[in-house]
Amino acid sequence: MIAQAGASFVNDLFNNFWVVLVIKAVLVLGFFLVAPLVVGYMEHKVLAHMQARLGPWYAGRFHGWAQLVADGVKFVQKEDVIPEAADRSVFSLAPAVVMIPYIVTVVVIPFSHTIYAENLDIGIFFVLAMSSVSVIGVLMAGWSSANKFSLIGALRAAAQLIAYELPLVLAAAAVVMQNGTLSLIGISESQSHVWNVAWQPIGFLIFLVASLAELTRPPFDMPVADSEIIFGAYTEYTGLKFAFFLLAEYGGIVVLSAVASVLYLGGYLGPPVVASLLPAPIWMAGKIGALSFFVIWLRATYPRLREDQLQRFSWLALVPLALLNVMVVAIVKIAVK
Amino acid sequence: MAVDADEVRREGQPSIPGLGLLKGLTVTLKTMLRPAVTQRYPDVKPDLPARTRGVIALKEANCTVCYKCARECPDWCIYIDAHKETHEPAGGGKGRSAKVLDRFAIDYALCMYCGICVEVCPFDALFWSPEFEYAEYEVDELIHEKEKLEEWTYKVLPPPPLEDGAEPPAESSGSQSAGVPGVETAPPGAAAATVAATSVPGVRSVSPPETPAPAAPPAAAPAEAVAVSTPEAPALKAQPAPSTEHKEVSLDQETFDRVLAELLDKGTDRRVAEGQARRAAMIAARKKAEEG
Numbered sequence: 114m115i116a117q118a119g120a121s122f123v124n125d126l127f128n129n130f131w132v133v134l135v136i137k138a139v140l141v142l143g144f145f146l147v148a149p150l151v152v153g154y155m156e157h158k159v160l161a162h163m164q165a166r167l168g169p170w171y172a173g174r175f176h177g178w179a180q181l182v183a184d185g186v187k188f189v190q191k192e193d194v195i196p197e198a199a200d201r202s203v204f205s206l207a208p209a210v211v212m213i214p215y216i217v218t219v220v221v222i223p224f225s226h227t228i229y230a231e232n233l234d235i236g237i238f239f240v241l242a243m244s245s246v247s248v249i250g251v252l253m254a255g256w257s258s259a260n261k262f263s264l265i266g267a268l269r270a271a272a273q274l275i276a277y278e279l280p281l282v283l284a285a286a287a288v289v290m291q292n293g294t295l296s297l298i299g300i301s302e303s304q305s306h307v308w309n310v311a312w313q314p315i316g317f318l319i320f321l322v323a324s325l326a327e328l329t330r331p332p333f334d335m336p337v338a339d340s341e342i343i344f345g346a347y348t349e350y351t352g353l354k355f356a357f358f359l360l361a362e363y364g365g366i367v368v369l370s371a372v373a374s375v376l377y378l379g380g381y382l383g384p385p386v387v388a389s390l391l392p393a394p395i396w397m398a399g400k401i402g403a404l405s406f407f408v409i410w411l412r413a414t415y416p417r418l419r420e421d422q423l424q425r426f427s428w429l430a431l432v433p434l435a436l437l438n439v440m441v442v443a444i445v446k447i448a449v450k
Numbered sequence: 451m452a453v454d455a456d457e458v459r460r461e462g463q464p465s466i467p468g469l470g471l472l473k474g475l476t477v478t479l480k481t482m483l484r485p486a487v488t489q490r491y492p493d494v495k496p497d498l499p500a501r502t503r504g505v506i507a508l509k510e511a512n513c514t515v516c517y518k519c520a521r522e523c524p525d526w527c528i529y530i531d532a533h534k535e536t537h538e539p540a541g542g543g544k545g546r547s548a549k550v551l552d553r554f555a556i557d558y559a560l561c562m563y564c565g566i567c568v569e570v571c572p573f574d575a576l577f578w579s580p581e582f583e584y585a586e587y588e589v590d591e592l593i594h595e596k597e598k599l600e601e602w603t604y605k606v607l608p609p610p611p612l613e614d615g616a617e618p619p620a621e622s623s624g625s626q627s628a629g630v631p632g633v634e635t636a637p638p639g640a641a642a643a644t645v646a647a648t649s650v651p652g653v654r655s656v657s658p659p660e661t662p663a664p665a666a667p668p669a670a671a672p673a674e675a676v677a678v679s680t681p682e683a684p685a686l687k688a689q690p691a692p693s694t695e696h697k698e699v700s701l702d703q704e705t706f707d708r709v710l711a712e713l714l715d716k717g718t719d720r721r722v723a724e725g726q727a728r729r730a731a732m733i734a735a736r737k738k739a740e741e742g
Contacts, residue, residue, distance in 0.1 A: 163478040167488040414478045415471070 122227045137220075137230045145216045149363030150181045152405045156363075157181075159406060163413035184356075191352035198259035199349065207257060208350070208357035210250030214243040215364040222371045223298045225381045225393030236297035237285055240372050241278075244327060247361065248274040251336070254358075255346035266345020269420060270336035273326055276427035277333075281323035283435035284316045287442040288376045297372075301380030308384075310377040316438045317377040319431055321407075324369040326427070328362060330408055332415035335423055370404035371397070378404075500607035502580035503563060507602035508554055512575035515549040519567035519576060527560035528567060529553060529593075554596035559589045577606045614718065618725035702738065706731035 123140070127133050154169075157180060161168025169177025195201055221236045223229040233239050248270055255267020289295055291312060292303040300309075310317045326333040329345075337345035347358045374380055378400050381393035388396070418426065489496055498504070515532040531553035536545040568576045579602040586592050612618070709730040713723035 159482065162482040162486060165481055165484065165487045167486045167490070170490070410475065410478060413482075414474045 121229055121232070123230075125227070141216065141219045141230050145219050145364055145367075146360075148367045148401075149360055151402075152366050152409075153181045153359075153363045154178065155402070155405060156409045156412075159409045160413050163410070188352055188356035193354065194349075194351045196259055196349050200257035200259070203253050203257035204349075205354070207250045207254035208354045208361075210253055211247045212250075212357050212361040212364065214246040214250075215361055215368050218243045218368045218372075219364075221297050222368070223301060223375070223381055224397045226298060226302065228381075228394055229298065232296055232298050235295045237289060237295050237300065237372070237376070240297070240368070241282055241285060244365070244368065245274060245278055247365070250361075251346045254350070258346070258349040260349050262342040262344075263346050263348045266336045266338075266342050266348070269342075270329060270346060273329065273333065273336060273423065276424055277323045277326035277431070280319050280427065280431035280435040281327060283432070283439050284313075284320040284323065285376060287313055287316050287435075287439045290439070290442050290446055297375045297380065301375050301382055304379040305382055306385060308377065308379040313377070313438065313442065315434065316442075317373070319435050319438065320373055320376065321404075322431060323427075324373060325408065325411065326423070328365045328369060328408075330362075330366070331412040332418050333423055334417055335420050338417060366405050366408050367401060370401045370408065373404055374400035498580040500580075500610045501578065502582075503565060503578045504580045504582040505558070505578075505584060505602055506556060506561070506563075506565075506568060506599070507577045507579035507581070507606060508556075508596055508599035509575050509577065509603050510551060510554065510596055510600050512573045513551055513554065514573055514575075515551050516572065518570045518572065522566050522570045524564060524566065525557075525560040525562055527557040529555040529557070551596070554599065555593050556599065557593045558584065559592040577603055579603060579605050580607060581605045612722060612725060614722055616722060618721055618728075700735060701728065701731045702735035703731070705734040 121137075123133050123136050127136065154177075158168045158176070169180035171177055172183040173179025195204055218240050220230040221233050221239055223232070251270045252267045255263040255265075255270070258264070288300065288309055291309065292300045294300055294303065329336045337347065342348070347355060350358060374397065379396075380400075381397040382388055383391060383393075383396045391399075515530065517530055520526075520528040520530050530551070532549050532551050534547055535550050536547045538545050565578065568578055581602045584592075584594065584598075706727050710723055710727035713726060714720065718726075
């Protein structure tokens with residue numbers, strides 16, 4: 114029933130283990146450095162137009178396409194300030210701890226049945242485990258900054274992760290139960306007839322909402338609520354380290370959009386009838402783009418949830434709903450068998 | 451935009467959970483699909499309304515050095531220097547004297563743009579110009595002399611057409627008011643509906659309003675008026691003699707009746723219709739006079 118994935122295209126080209134390793138690492142890193150910039154630029158432009166503005170216009174001469182490159186150059190030039198009372202080593206390590214889990218997650222994202230870095234049997238487990246590591250980096254940043262706003266932000270982020278990790282995992286678990294595999298390629302391939310979103314629309318919504326909260330994206334951006342705690346755990350950061358946090362945020366949007374498309378939207382498979390019109394990587398990129406657009410759209414539309422509303426929403430709405438979802442899927446699965 | 455949600459509540463529709471959230475999404479999406487309102491200012495100059503109060507400009511030929519503007523200015527930011535010249539008339543008799551403007555400067559570091567000088571000027575020498583890009587690096591350089599003030603008059607736009615229902619301007623009975631400088635540069639069709647704007651180009655007269663003569667009188671009469679009031683104004687000298695261009699005309703009754711009937715049929719308010727018809731009739735009459 115589960116279609117077998119082909120070998121990764123890099124393995125087809127080269128035999129040497131080390132060459133393959135280096136090439137895969139470079140490709141993954143390259144993807145992680147480019148895709149978030151595209152999403153970031155999209156956020157600039159979409160947010161601007163949703164507010165009847167133009168957004169970036171001058172950088173790169175054409176509709177400000179190079180704005181984020183220019184921003185990156187600016188961040189590099191900035192002074193790297195570390196507060197006197199800060200725990201220097203932890204303070205410096207935190208951006209890496211936030212960013213690396215998302216880079217690692219890119220490894221298992223498939224762009225076709227041969228274009229991927231690694232096809233782990235426990236793919237979705239790996240993704241969910243990794244994406245919750247980054248909150249440790251946020252906690253490190255908040256604690257080591259020796260700043261009350263940073264600390265409050267970090268604790269809010271941690272509380273939010275605990276609250277929303279549960280519905281996220283439960284929603285993913287329902288998909289895994291239905292498709293009978295943890296591998297992201299396996300999940301994609303088993304949706305060749307009908308996408309999972311058709312069976313589990315509620316699961317899809319739960320997953321989307323929970324990933325938004327995981328990424329502390331609006332309307333769940335209480336941990337960085339600028340009107341009360343400046344910029345949460347990132348308040349004391351400057352220059353390149355601050356840029357890493359931003360990169361991690363947009364990288365997170367890309368990764369969780371990719372995972373959501375794999376789990377619910379058929380991954381790199383096009384819609385059943387017109388799938389052959391475009392190559393698989395284009396379908397995957399299009400789905401990541403569409404979901405990222407949705408994430409930005411929500412930011413432009415909704416005000417921030419209050420901290421208590423945010424917790425209440427997860428524990429009293431999403432978690433029971435996700436449990437129910439799992440139960441229904443399990444019952445249907447056994448009944449159909 | 452937020453009104454949509456309010457309307458739903460007011461109409462008391464049964465609220466579907468999440469409906470408001472979806473409405474919010476459509477609002478942002480619609481806004482995204484509409485063109486942005488951003489003005490790309492340094493690249494694209496703003497399209498300013500005709501009455502924009504950007505800077506005060508001076509039509510030097512209209513200035514009689516009466517000092518009213520300088521005296522009324524609350525900031526004392528207007529500097530005027532002038533001297534008196536006396537001319538012996540050719541045929542003998544008492545000499546005619548005239549004031550000649552030497553310096554007219556406005557200190558825009560002091561000016562608070564109240565517009566009182568424009569209001570009090572009895573001869574329409576001061577105008578609001580839409581120009582606004584005259585920043586300087588030094589405060590001293592914000593004192594702009596009359597040459598610069600004159601340049602700004604080139605940007606003065608003809609006044610916008612009257613709104614429906616507006617009372618026709620008092621001077622609209624076909625008489626000439628002092629020339630609006632923008633009229634010279636504006637295309638004739640763009641000239642506004644007020645008859646004030648349709649004064650004959652080239653006549654920078656400060657002559658008092660004249661009632662239209664029944665037939666086109668010899669053009670010398672208004673020209674003489676000009677000559678008397680500002681005999682030595684330098685700008686006037688540079689101009690071609692106005693008398694050759696100017697023809698006094700009266701309303702073209704046929705056009706007036708036709709346009710008036712058309713407008714009344716359209717349901718235009720009688721006062722507005724009369725004003726617009728009078729303007730059309732004046733233009734038609736002037737055209738005829740030029741051709742004939």
